[in-house]
Structure formats: structure tokens, C-alpha cells
Amino acid sequence: MKKIWWIMEIKLPQNAELIIDKLRNSGYSCYAVGGCVRDSLRGVKPHDWDFTTSAQPDEIERVFSDYRTITVGKRYGTVAVLIGGELYEITTYRIDGEYSDSRHPDEVRFSDRIQDDLARRDFTVNAMAYNPYDGLIDFYGGAQDLSFGVIRCVGEPRLRFEEDALRILRALRFAAVLGFTIEPETSDAILNQRKLLSGIAYERIREELLKLLCGENAGFILRRYRKVIAVFIPELKGTFDFEQHSEHHNRDLYRHTIAAVNNVEPEPLLRVTMLFHDIGKPLAQTTDKRGVCHYRGHQQLGAAMTREILRRLCMPSVFIDEVCDLIRWHDERFKPETVMLKGYLKRLGADAMQKLMLIQRADILAQSPFKREEKLSNLSAVSEELNRIITSGECYSLRQLAVNGSDLLHIGIGSGVQIGQTLDALLDKVIGGALPNEKESLLSYAKNMIDNID
Numbered sequence: 001m002k003k004i005w006w007i008m009e010i011k012l013p014q015n016a017e018l019i020i021d022k023l024r025n026s027g028y029s030c031y032a033v034g035g036c037v038r039d040s041l042r043g044v045k046p047h048d049w050d051f052t053t054s055a056q057p058d059e060i061e062r063v064f065s066d067y068r069t070i071t072v073g074k075r076y077g078t079v080a081v082l083i084g085g086e087l088y089e090i091t092t093y094r095i096d097g098e099y100s101d102s103r104h105p106d107e108v109r110f111s112d113r114i115q116d117d118l119a120r121r122d123f124t125v126n127a128m129a130y131n132p133y134d135g136l137i138d139f140y141g142g143a144q145d146l147s148f149g150v151i152r153c154v155g156e157p158r159l160r161f162e163e164d165a166l167r168i169l170r171a172l173r174f175a176a177v178l179g180f181t182i183e184p185e186t187s188d189a190i191l192n193q194r195k196l197l198s199g200i201a202y203e204r205i206r207e208e209l210l211k212l213l214c215g216e217n218a219g220f221i222l223r224r225y226r227k228v229i230a231v232f233i234p235e236l237k238g239t240f241d242f243e244q245h246s247e248h249h250n251r252d253l254y255r256h257t258i259a260a261v262n263n264v265e266p267e268p269l270l271r272v273t274m275l276f277h278d279i280g281k282p283l284a285q286t287t288d289k290r291g292v293c294h295y296r297g298h299q300q301l302g303a304a305m306t307r308e309i310l311r312r313l314c315m316p317s318v319f320i321d322e323v324c325d326l327i328r329w330h331d332e333r334f335k336p337e338t339v340m341l342k343g344y345l346k347r348l349g350a351d352a353m354q355k356l357m358l359i360q361r362a363d364i365l366a367q368s369p370f371k372r373e374e375k376l377s378n379l380s381a382v383s384e385e386l387n388r389i390i391t392s393g394e395c396y397s398l399r400q401l402a403v404n405g406s407d408l409l410h411i412g413i414g415s416g417v418q419i420g421q422t423l424d425a426l427l428d429k430v431i432g433g434a435l436p437n438e439k440e441s442l443l444s445y446a447k448n449m450i451d452n453i454d
């Protein structure tokens with residue numbers, strides 16, 4: 001074997017050792033491979049363990065006949081084995097054939113050599129294998145690239161991206177998540193061949209994009225490789241180099257957007273919201289006599305544009321609704337006033353309001369220092385009052401109202417529509433302080449209302 005490094009011992013979990021030993025005892029070779037080796041070497045606990053072996057799928061099933069096995073993709077050589085409640089994927093060494101659709105290899109051939117399997121993998125840091133008997137198998141300098149923090153294609157980048165264009169986005173994802181740089185030749189190929197990404201299914205793009213956005217280095221990658229992102233989100237192009245002509249801003253719109261993305265926790269909902277929060281601005285721009293620009297309605301417009309983008313990217317509809325609501329309200333001027341805030345809580349719910357606080361803070365911090373202290377202190381006062389209302393149990397929702405639909409039925413309010421409208425009116429009275437949240441007063445007020453209508 002060409003290159004075997006004994007750099008460091010990887011601590012394999014017991015089940016991983018069992019898998020490797022069982023296959024070896026039956027005369028096959030087997031290694032932990034890919035992400036788990038990469039993460040172990042950089043001192044991070046892998047979230048799952050994948051294995052590669054000289055055994056063919058039927059043989060893997062035979063070796064693990066005492067265990068439950070699930071055939072994940074026999075054609076691609078993968079069998080999953082259930083051990084101790086966990087699924088482990090074991091894949092036969094593979095040589096991938098042509099990728100005529102830039103997605104799946106048209107044919108795969110099984111091999112009995114680990115080096116063939118490592119050659120088909122995307123990046124050097126993902127192309128290492130390990131077992132306790134042979135140590136680290138690293139034909140492409142993955143350990144060195146890992147220690148220098150480099151993403152580099154295995155083989156010729158241009159060809160590797162032609163085979164599977166998703167690798168273009170995967171390179172950006174790993175660079176963002178690991179905080180790595182992309183080696184120049186790989187980087188050039190990413191930029192030159194970015195258009196190939198238009199042939200990739202949106203479901204595959206979605207997964208990589210969400211991971212990229214949650215990476216510690218997402219901001220840098222979004223800036224450096226904006227043309228790549230624009231291949232599947234062309235709507236972002238309008239924000240590139242877009243000058244905002246407002247004293248509230250000292251960055252162009254795309255740079256402001258990236259700063260805002262960086263200012264929220266690495267969580268898909270918040271990061272996606274920040275990426276699109278101002279996407280409606282270029283279309284909503286108006287200029288007044290003094291040359292100052294305004295963006296009335298950019299929130300609604302942005303929410304509508306974002307809905308279309310996220311649908312295209314096959315995001316789940318609950319996620320889309322949540323993001324679009326947050327974008328719709330991201331620029332709302334909240335004041336630390338109890339009645340006003342209870343009105344918003346009624347309409348949007350506590351969870352969305354608390355997220356809006358995080359979003360507005362991130363937005364303010366990505367703006368110019370103009371009035372920043374004022375904006376931040378108002379926001380803290382709003383946050384504080386919101387939290388007070390939420391924890392105090394004061395009523396702002398139908399759920400908390402001291403009467404419900406069946407109470408109204410009892411006093412003779414019959415139709416569903418009327419019940420809904422009456423409850424809503426009662427809630428507004430309670431929020432406004434005109435009525436206490438007590439059953440008796442609410443019912444007598446409701447009765448009065450009905451009598452007056454009749």
C-alpha cells in the first residue's frame with residue numbers, strides 16, 4: 001500500500017471496532033471513512049460513523065446475519081447495519097463511472113482496493129480512511145490539508161465538478177463550516193464552473209446551503225463566492241453593490257446582509273431570514289428631493305420574493321411561513337408600550353416576537369453607527385417589556401382569555417363566526433385594559449354586545 005501514516009490513533013467507538021473486526025475475521029478489509037475520520041483528526045466527535053469495505057453487499061449482509069440490516073442502496077453498494085440501536089452504513093469499495101447528469105454516477109463498479117474508493121471522494125480531507133490495524137490511509141495529503149485548513153479536490157477540480165456539480169457547493173459548505181480556505185485551483189474551478197450548479201436538484205442544494213449558512217465562516221464564503229450563490233438564487237444579484245444612500249447605512253446592501261447573517265446565531269431559521277430580510281429593497285427604492293433613498297414596503301415585497309425562493313429550494317412550508325412572517329415584520333418600529341406589544345403578541349405570538357428581537361438587533365448592528373445607541377436602547381426596553389408580559393402571564397392571547405367558545409354558546413351566542421368575533425373583541429378589550437380578564441365581567445359584556453346587536 002502506498003501511503004500509510006501513523007499520525008495519531010483515532011479512538012473508535014466499540015461498535016465501530018466490532019464492525020471492522022467482524023469483516024476482517026471473515027477475510028475482508030474494512031475502514032472507517034470520510035467525515036468521521038476528518039472530524040476525529042481535528043478533535044471533534046463525529047456525529048456518525050461510515051465504513052468502507054472490500055466485501056460486496058451480499059457478503060456484508062452475510063457477515064452481519066445476526067443483526068438487522070437495511071439495504072440502503074444495493075446498486076451503490078451500501079448496507080446499513082443496526083447495532084445497539086444505531087445505524088452504521090457500510091459501503092463496498094467503489095469506482096464511480098461517468099456522471100452524465102452531473103448528479104449520480106451512471107454506473108458504479110465495485111473494487112477490492114481501498115485506494116479506488118478514496119479516489120472517488122470529493123475533497124482530500126474527506127478522502128481518508130482508518131482502522132486500528134493499518135492506521136490512517138491518506139493518499140491525497142488529507143491530514144496535511146486538514147492541519148493547514150485547506151479544502152482541495154481529490155484529483156483535477158475541473159473534472160471533479162463536471163462529474164458532480166454539487167461538489168462546488170459542498171466545497172463552500174465545508175470551507176464555511178470548518179473555517180477553511182479553498183485551495184486556489186479548486187477555488188478557480190468553483191468560480192469558472194459555477195453554472196453547472198443549475199443542473200443540480202434543489203433538494204440537494206437546500207441541504208448544503210443550510211449547512212453553509214450555519215458555518216462559522218459563512219460570511220466570508222457568501223462574500224467571496226457570491227456569484228456561485230447567485231446561480232441558484234439570482235434574486236440576490238440585485239443586492240450586490242447596491243448603494244443604500246441613507247445615513248442608516250455604511251455598507252452596500254449585500255455587505256449589510258452578510259453582516260446581518262453573521263450577527264445571528266447559526267440556526268437555519270435565523271440565518272435564512274437574515275439572508276433575505278432586505279431582498280425587497282432594490283425594487284422598493286424611491287429617492288426624495290434631498291437625494292435620500294427610502295424603501296417603503298420592502299418588508300412585504302421581500303417576504304413575497306423570499307416565499308418564491310424558498311419554495312423553489314423545496315424548503316418545508318412551515319419553515320417558509322415562519323421566515324416570511326419574520327421578514328414581513330423585521331423592520332417594524334416597536335415601542336416599549338404594554339398595550340401595543342400585547343397587540344403584536346396577539347397577532348404574531350411570543351415565539352415570533354422573541355425572534356424578531358434577535359433579528360432587529362442583528363440588523364441594527366449591521367447598520368451604520370447613526371442613532372445606533374438610541375435604536376439599541378429602545379430595542380432592549382421593548383425586549384424587557386415583552387419578557388415581562390410573557391412571564392407575568394398577563395393575557396394577550398385567546399388561549400389565556402378567561403372565557404372560551406363554549407362559555408359563549410351557553411349564553412346563547414350560536415354561530416361560529418359570531419363566537420370568533422366576540423372572543424376577539426373581548427380579547428382586545430382585555431389587552432386595552434377596558435375589561436379585566438375575569439369570566440363574569442367578560443360574559444356580561446358579551447351578553448350586552450349581543451343584546452345591542454339584536
Ligand code: ATP
Pocket residue numbers: 033034035036050120121122123126127164166167
Ligand atoms: P458531515 O459531517 O456533514 O456528515 P461528511 O464528510 O460525512 O460530512 P457526507 O455528505 O455525509 O459528508 O458524505 C460522506 C462522505 O462521502 C464524504 O466525507 C465524502 O468522502 C463522500 N462524499 C459525499 N458526497 C460526495 C460527492 N458528491 N462526491 C464525492 N464524494 C462525496
Ligand code: MG
Pocket residue numbers: 035048
Ligand atoms: Mg456524514
